[in-house]
Amino acid sequence: MNIYEAIRNDHDIQRDLLDKLVDTSGDTKTRSDLFKALRKELTLHANAEERHFYKPLIPTDMMQDYARHGIAEHHEIDELIEALENTEMDSSAWLKVAKNLKEKVEHHLEDEEHTFFQLSGKVFDSNQKKELAIKYNNYMNSHR
Numbered sequence: 001m002n003i004y005e006a007i008r009n010d011h012d013i014q015r016d017l018l019d020k021l022v023d024t025s026g027d028t029k030t031r032s033d034l035f036k037a038l039r040k041e042l043t044l045h046a047n048a049e050e051r052h053f054y055k056p057l058i059p060t061d062m063m064q065d066y067a068r069h070g071i072a073e074h075h076e077i078d079e080l081i082e083a084l085e086n087t088e089m090d091s092s093a094w095l096k097v098a099k100n101l102k103e104k105v106e107h108h109l110e111d112e113e114h115t116f117f118q119l120s121g122k123v124f125d126s127n128q129k130k131e132l133a134i135k136y137n138n139y140m141n142s143h144r
C-alpha cells in the first residue's frame with residue numbers, strides 16, 4: 001500500500017460518515033454517535049496526514065504553499081466541528097452547520113486527491129510512498 005491508497009481509504013470513511021450524518025435529525029443517539037465518530041476520524045486523519053504527508057513536503061519549494069493551504073483547511077474544518085459542538089443538536093441550525101462541514105470536507109478531499117496527490121507524486125519515490133503509508137497507518141491504528 002502507498003500513502004495515497006492509505007489516505008484515500010480514510011477519505012472514503014469520512015465521506016460515508018458525512019453522508020450518514022446529514023441524513024439524521026434531532027437530538028438522537030444516531031446523530032450524536034455519528035458526529036462523535038466523524039469528529040474522531042477527521043481529527044486523527046488531520047494529525048496523521050500533517051505528520052506523515054504534509055510535513056515531509058514542506059521543505060520542497062514547489063509543495064510548500066499547497067501544504068500550507070491544506071493545513072489551513074484542516075483548521076477551518078476544526079472550526080466547523082467546534083461550531084457543531086456549540087449548537088443545540090435539535091435546532092435547525094445544527095443541520096445547516098453539518099451541511100457546511102460536509103461541503104468543506106468534501107472540497108478538501110477533492111483538492112487533496114486531485115491536486116495534491118498528483119504534485120507530491122513527483123516528489124516522493126516509491127519507497128517513500130510505501131514508508132509513509134506504514135507510518136500513517138500506524139498512527140491511525142494506534143489512536144483509533
Ligand SMILES: [Fe+2]
Nearest residue numbers: 046049070112
Ligand atoms: Fe487533509
Ligand SMILES: [Fe+2]
Nearest residue numbers: 007049109112
Ligand atoms: Fe486527507
